[in-house]
Amino acid sequence: MTHLALKNVSKHFGDFTAVKDFNLDVRKGEFVSFLGPSGCGKTTTLRMIAGFEIPTEGVISIEGIDITNKAPSQRNVGMVFQSYALFPNMTVAQNIGFGLRIRKEKESDITDRVKEMLAIINLEKKADSYPYQLSGGQMQRVALARALAIRPEVLLLDEPLSALDAKIRVSLRAEIRSIQQKLGITAIYVTHDQEEALSLSDRIVVMNMGEMEQVGTPFEIYNFPTTVFSANFVGTLNNANGEVVDPANGTLTVDGVKFESATDLKSRKKGDKVKVAIRPERFSFASEIRKANVVDAKIENITFLGSVVRIQIKIGNTRFNMDTFNNPFLELPKIGSTEQVTCSKEAVLVLDE
Amino acid sequence: MAQTALNPKSSSPGSDWKKWLGVTPFFLFAILFLVLPSLRLVMGSFTNDEGRFTFANVLQLFQQQSILDAYWLSIRISAATAIGGGIFGFLLAYSVTVGGLPKPLRSALITFSGVASNFAGVPLAFAFIATLGRTGFVTALIKNLFGVNLYTQTEFDLYSFWGLSLTYMYFQFPLMVLIMAPALDGLKREWREAAENLGASTAQYWFRVAFPVLLPSIxxxxxxxxxxxxxxYATAYALTGGRLGIITIQIGAQIRGDVLHNPGLGYAMAMGMVVIMAISLMGYSWLQKRSERWLR
Incomplete structure (x- = not known):
């Protein structure tokens, strides 16, 4: 059942359209990420849910109740900010209890709830510390506890990890996901970090220039991108220009080299120019027998990237990257040699512009 | 070991004296115009007319009622103008920072404040006499327009406690604007939004978050x-001509010696001022550290 719904939501700032015709239904307990580059409208959409921006058009509802024009203080939506936004004049416990005090809850209930939240974020010993006495990771955990303490209908997280260093980011994102699942709270997470979105989310909304490019599970977004932008933004991608040869069989050519694709090409005609995309890890050397997509490739360069070895190959006149897992016994071809490489039909994506 | 060799400049003995060259004028200035006069002040406070050591000057500070009254008057005027100028200056700074007034107004006010906070002494006193004195422009204007004589029909008197306070306000509130504008800028938008998000009204945000954060700065x-x-000193002396016996005017009278002449007592009174000023500055420094910690 839909918990949070955005229907035809748009936001204009003068002549500039920040968000255009945004539609999304979020189920209760679902973790949805808005993923996209700076200026794509993801934060504006989040701020409209929080009530800090009012949509120019469209309706936002929680549990079927229209909250589009409600004040932020009336929405019961918790928000975690990129810059933590902890109140510097209050201790950790006072910060967490702030929303409950505003709601005039009983002092004993506030104390219990604050203790409960401190236990969840593992900061019981920091209850009496001030924000300036905490590390970035600790501050963000307190901000999370403060947002959760009021038992919000929806938890909004605006790039909460981007100010933290890489190691803490990874551990804290696992903590955020675990707390969200434990409490069963609906969460909307804004990020420009694809790894964060892929690892945290039940669903991802890929956004570009104020519009939704694609909505899907991390698996769908990564493996079956539907647009060039979506494919390029999430993961590494080889892009090439192709030409449809046989729409019925999904056959096309790239620089005269024949490829078969599992993408439905029936809506296209023979000779149509298309964008072809293949992820580097979908290529392999043609040691196994495949019926399709076995092509000659010239080895141009080999780069070690730690766990992965990236091999630059040339098929026809087009350069592709091919990734293979590193291991101490890996046999690599010689640079300059020509090898047969292959990929499955499903790996050959034909995308909309 | 290799790390110490990375920064050979810092360990070069030849460059050590160069580092101090830039601050030498400051130290010279401080020694000549701060340290030596202060020493002279302290020594003078404990010296009698014959050049012998004495506690009499310092003891007189607590024994002479006129001196205690002078200190008290100075404290009252300073407190009144600090509170009045502080509140007025804060409201002005608020209006042009978070109050949402047009940005050009902010630049204009900050520029005005920079000039006005340094506009004091005889020119300021003359400006007020020329506008609000007995025959001042504004006094005459009010009389002509409304038929009200400020000096005979109201309690107003420019040469009184409140008149002097009003004059001091001219340089007090701009100083408050200059100090408070950056502090108000330091209030993060996210604090307001976080408070709203947690259910707080604007008044609750100001009462529970913004004002407590700003309080040390204020x-x-x-x-x-x-x-x-x-x-x-100069503003009060030029405006009232000694009618109001604030401490700086009393010190001037003791040292200049037209009627009163006891330089030793004058030095002791000045030392008392230094003590009060030092306590004030220590309080300011402590509060400033606290607000910096919160607003960083």
């Missing part, structure tokens, strides 16, 4: 305003 600035007014 109090610290008011202490600075207090010190600013406490040390003022």
């Amino acid at each position: 109090l610290g600035s008011m202490i600075l305003l207090f010190g600013n007014a406490f040390g003022a």
